Amino acid sequence: MENPGSQSASQTTSQGRFQSVVEPLQPAFAALESFLVRQVTAFEPEVQPLVDYCFGHSGKKLRPILVFSMGAEPGKVPSEEIVQAAAIVELVHLATLVHDDILDEADVRHRTETLVSKYGPHVAVLLGDALFAHALHLAAQYPDVEVCRTVSLATRQVCSGEIAQTFARGNELPDPEAYFRMIDLKTAELFNVSAYLGGYLAGFEENALDAARQYARHLGIAYQIYDDAADIFAEERVAGKTLGTDLATGKFTLPVLLWLEAMPAERRRKVFARLRGGSMDREQVRQALLDDGVLDSVGRAFHAQLELSHRAISRIPGSARRQQLEILADFVGSAWNKFNIR
Amino acid sequence: MENPGSQSASQTTSQGRFQSVVEPLQPAFAALESFLVRQVTAFEPEVQPLVDYCFGHSGKKLRPILVFSMGAEPGKVPSEEIVQAAAIVELVHLATLVHDDILDEADVRHRTETLVSKYGPHVAVLLGDALFAHALHLAAQYPDVEVCRTVSLATRQVCSGEIAQTFARGNELPDPEAYFRMIDLKTAELFNVSAYLGGYLAGFEENALDAARQYARHLGIAYQIYDDAADIFAEERVAGKTLGTDLATGKFTLPVLLWLEAMPAERRRKVFARLRGGSMDREQVRQALLDDGVLDSVGRAFHAQLELSHRAISRIPGSARRQQLEILADFVGSAWNKFNIR
Numbered sequence: 201m202e203n204p205g206s207q208s209a210s211q212t213t214s215q216g217r218f219q220s221v222v223e224p225l226q227p228a229f230a231a232l233e234s235f236l237v238r239q240v241t242a243f244e245p246e247v248q249p250l251v252d253y254c255f256g257h258s259g260k261k262l263r264p265i266l267v268f269s270m271g272a273e274p275g276k277v278p279s280e281e282i283v284q285a286a287a288i289v290e291l292v293h294l295a296t297l298v299h300d301d302i303l304d305e306a307d308v309r310h311r312t313e314t315l316v317s318k319y320g321p322h323v324a325v326l327l328g329d330a331l332f333a334h335a336l337h338l339a340a341q342y343p344d345v346e347v348c349r350t351v352s353l354a355t356r357q358v359c360s361g362e363i364a365q366t367f368a369r370g371n372e373l374p375d376p377e378a379y380f381r382m383i384d385l386k387t388a389e390l391f392n393v394s395a396y397l398g399g400y401l402a403g404f405e406e407n408a409l410d411a412a413r414q415y416a417r418h419l420g421i422a423y424q425i426y427d428d429a430a431d432i433f434a435e436e437r438v439a440g441k442t443l444g445t446d447l448a449t450g451k452f453t454l455p456v457l458l459w460l461e462a463m464p465a466e467r468r469r470k471v472f473a474r475l476r477g478g479s480m481d482r483e484q485v486r487q488a489l490l491d492d493g494v495l496d497s498v499g500r501a502f503h504a505q506l507e508l509s510h511r512a513i514s515r516i517p518g519s520a521r522r523q524q525l526e527i528l529a530d531f532v533g534s535a536w537n538k539f540n541i542r
Numbered sequence: 543m544e545n546p547g548s549q550s551a552s553q554t555t556s557q558g559r560f561q562s563v564v565e566p567l568q569p570a571f572a573a574l575e576s577f578l579v580r581q582v583t584a585f586e587p588e589v590q591p592l593v594d595y596c597f598g599h600s601g602k603k604l605r606p607i608l609v610f611s612m613g614a615e616p617g618k619v620p621s622e623e624i625v626q627a628a629a630i631v632e633l634v635h636l637a638t639l640v641h642d643d644i645l646d647e648a649d650v651r652h653r654t655e656t657l658v659s660k661y662g663p664h665v666a667v668l669l670g671d672a673l674f675a676h677a678l679h680l681a682a683q684y685p686d687v688e689v690c691r692t693v694s695l696a697t698r699q700v701c702s703g704e705i706a707q708t709f710a711r712g713n714e715l716p717d718p719e720a721y722f723r724m725i726d727l728k729t730a731e732l733f734n735v736s737a738y739l740g741g742y743l744a745g746f747e748e749n750a751l752d753a754a755r756q757y758a759r760h761l762g763i764a765y766q767i768y769d770d771a772a773d774i775f776a777e778e779r780v781a782g783k784t785l786g787t788d789l790a791t792g793k794f795t796l797p798v799l800l801w802l803e804a805m806p807a808e809r810r811r812k813v814f815a816r817l818r819g820g821s822m823d824r825e826q827v828r829q830a831l832l833d834d835g836v837l838d839s840v841g842r843a844f845h846a847q848l849e850l851s852h853r854a855i856s857r858i859p860g861s862a863r864r865q866q867l868e869i870l871a872d873f874v875g876s877a878w879n880k881f882n883i884r
Binding site (some may be wrong): 325340348359367 | 585637644645663667668675681683687694699700707709756
């Protein structure tokens with residue numbers, strides 16, 4: 201059962217922690233905002249209002265935060281090429297969100313109507329494409345091709361992860377290992393590339409670049425575990441988006457997979473049949489998972505990833521940067537407190 | 543009324559002309575095929591069967607033909623970078639087809655079941671994305687960023703053209719000028735870039751590059767006029783794809799726009815209302831357009847574009863190349879004979 205008092209307290213803590221993540225990055229964020237505003241006019245006139253709508257309803261910008269945390273000095277305006285890299289990864293992310301919302305038939309994201317709900321799936325397919333293409337166009341503005349190479353490969357892997365996930369919907373044997381491979385492709389890869397680009401453009405050496413990738417990759421996996429858990433355990437009011445869409449569309453994420461895995465074979469078969477048949481609603485699933493202690497198992501997987509993320513920090517140069525990365529990992533860790541359910 | 547005998551004769555002529563286009567490019571096509579086969583394995587394992595399916599059901603490869611016509615010597619195996627450029631433009635084209643077929647709800651393309659019909663819209667959205675991303679990834683393999691810049695910009699313009707077209711569906715005032723702008727973005731731009739890349743990689747000078755772009759752009763506009771006309775005037779048996787989808791989905795192309803434009807205001811209002819209301823089927827529209835001589839007006843617009851294409855050839859270097867370009871433009875011109883309707 202929930203304790204609204206403690207949840208509200210943990211929310212405040214989480215918001216406070218987010219403030220401490222973004223505060224040193226304010227000059228970088230201001231530069232990113234003005235860069236993105238300029239990008240709207242780079243699109244063909246017909247498309248500008250749609251791009252504007254997308255940019256106006258984005259989230260916490262975790263991927264730009266990763267670029268800045270690696271590539272920008274706290275409190276200072278970063279170089280144009282760092283700002284542009286942050287814009288590129290945010291555009292790729294927005295493109296995947298626009299396409300995801302078609303697949304998930306989601307109506308609300310970041311507390312506003314989704315593009316697919318407002319303009320229909322045709323426009324959403326095409327706008328996602330245009331955002332992808334513009335991201336790659338920006339990547340191609342760098343004098344060397346490394347940015348374009350990295351971003352295009354990551355984009356392909358994100359799509360492949362989503363395809364694997366789509367094929368897995370409603371499959372006979374959901375398997376936690378396949379789940380980890382999917383979220384590695386669909387989420388951790390773009391986190392990884394965001395940190396890599398920040399470090400690459402800031403002149404990191406090979407070992408530090410590898411550490412930047414590891415830090416971001418495990419942070420990304422942790423974040424996706426949290427996001428999937430929120431679809432089942434969070435309150436819509438707190439999440440600011442439609443919840444329960446995974447279950448409703450036959451997408452089984454870590455909580456359900458760990459729950460099934462821990463069952464005797466016979467019960468697993470029966471429960472899985474009920475889940476696939478859609479005869480358990482979100483609230484029933486949520487309560488059953490809480491009763492069986494699944495939130496704790498998922499929490500352990502989440503914290504294990506965060507621990508790997510923390511461990512990579514020591515190989516990254518600069519004490520101010522390392523401190524910023526600790527704060528960021530702690531912020532992601534604090535998200536789990538939202539599930540402070542007794 | 544149709545004369546099947548003459549249509550069959552013109553088909554043979556058209557196929558004969560296509561043979562004369564591709565014959566000198568056989569070594570280039572063989573290299574392209576083997577390049578594409580190797581690309582399948584570059585995708586994540588989950589996605590490979592889908593990519594294979596797409597590659598196995600492609601069309602005439604007009605965009606690679608443009609790359610090769612500019613960049614390859616007839617009868618010889620072109621350089622790897624020319625072959626790769628041909629693969630890139632074909633991948634971008636395939637990606638747009640996969641997404642188009644979702645929007646058009648088309649079941650058949652190139653005489654086979656479309657990907658969206660076989661695997662559903664979710665997979666089709668994502669596979670289109672992965673094909674786009676892989677095209678850009680290949681573009682990023684060149685030592686200089688020009689290929690990536692050109693391809694990403696063209697891709698964005700293709701999407702913008704499609705978005706403009708989607709918004710125009712069912713609008714109050716269809717307008718031939720808007721139609722030309724849309725097909726310029728959605729079709730001519732990728733033709734243009736295909737010829738540009740072939741010429742650029744073959745070392746063309748500025749004036750020749752401009753001519754290559756002009757040649758291909760007008761060829762692309764002509765080709766799209768033909769393709770849109772075929773949706774109304776061709777036979778499905780000949781076209782190898784679902785026809786009448788434009789009308790059925792409220793997409794009004796040049797034949798309908800010229801037809802409406804030539805009417806007195808009152809009749810136009812009534813006819814447009816019937817078209818929008820879906821109360822005229824393809825056969826009725828087709829017959830009405832033939833009765834009102836619209837096929838001839840559209841034919842004039844088609845041939846005017848081809849003429850502009852022919853005119854650009856003199857500024858392109860190499861007599862063998864110029865001859866190849868004449869043959870290609872003549873082949874596109876011969877497509878019109880399919881509408882040899884008496």
